[in-house]
Amino acid sequence: MRSVLVTMNEDTVGEVSTFLWWLGWRPFAGILLGVILAGLFVVANPTLASLAVGALIGLGLWYTGTKEVDRTYWTLLDDHAEYTKRVAEGLRDDRPHGTCYTLNYSSGTSLWVKPDERYFTTHALVGDESVAFHEGVGVDMKRRIPYVRNEITEIRYEWLSSIQYERPYVRLELTSGKSIRYRANDAPDALFDDVRAHMQRRPQDTAEKKGEAIQREFD
Incomplete structure (x- = not known):
């Protein structure tokens, strides 16, 4: 099987407010900003009220950043879905x-942010002779950077002894004793059914081919 490469031209993806997006993922940066602003306010007007106002402004900016992330993260996932x-x-x-x-x-x-920090997709292509896994298309949400791992692993059914789900992995056990794992949020039951059906048919197909070969020798 040939390699499949999808080139991503954008350095970053998504339609967001850059500063608020950056801040929304980083609560400690919000705390630090609050401390800095509180210090500046106290220097200008040394009162407890100034201290509180500075801290609230810093934390308020961070909270606004979390809302910006929640409001616009779908623009990154749309790009991810298109690449996938x-x-x-x-x-x-x-x-x-x-x-x-x-x-x-x-x-x-991240605190008070709906999306996860990283998303990754692996494709499994089930054929008559083998199953192939392509890793995969991903996006780093915090940095807004998409990426592709152009790697395909093809496994023939006669090399495969079992396939199962052990959260968060799809685990393939090989007859050699080795195992291969691919991350998945949920068990892909349809994939399992398809692969296991091919695994069960494979010994039967092999036996039939041997029988046909023997029969041809006597014909």
Whole structure:
């Protein structure tokens, strides 16, 4: 199978307010900003009220940043979904008779922010002879940077002894004793059913081919 490469031209993605987006992901930066502003206010007017006002402004800016993240994060995920779609189309073009499945994974949290810090997608393409995994399309939400790991691993069914889900991994056990893992938020039951059906058919297909070969020798 050929490699599938999707090039991303943008250095960053998403339509956001850059400073508020940056601040919204970093509560400690909000605290530090509050301390700095409180100090400046106290220098200008040494009262407890000035201290409180400076601290509240700093924390208020951070809170506004969290709302900016919650309001605009979908613009990054839209780009991520588009790149994911293009990779899936490339895989289907490479093996038109296969079935493509998507494994989505996200990780990392920040205080009072809805989206996770990282999103990553792996595609599994189930064919007649093997299953191929493409890793994958991802986006770093904090830095607003998309990326692609142009890596395809193809596993023939006769090399595969089992496939199962152990949160947060899809785990493939090979007959060699080695294992391969791919991250996924949930168990991809449809993928498992498809791969296991091919694994069960494989010994039968092999036996039938051997029988046909023996029969041809006697014909």
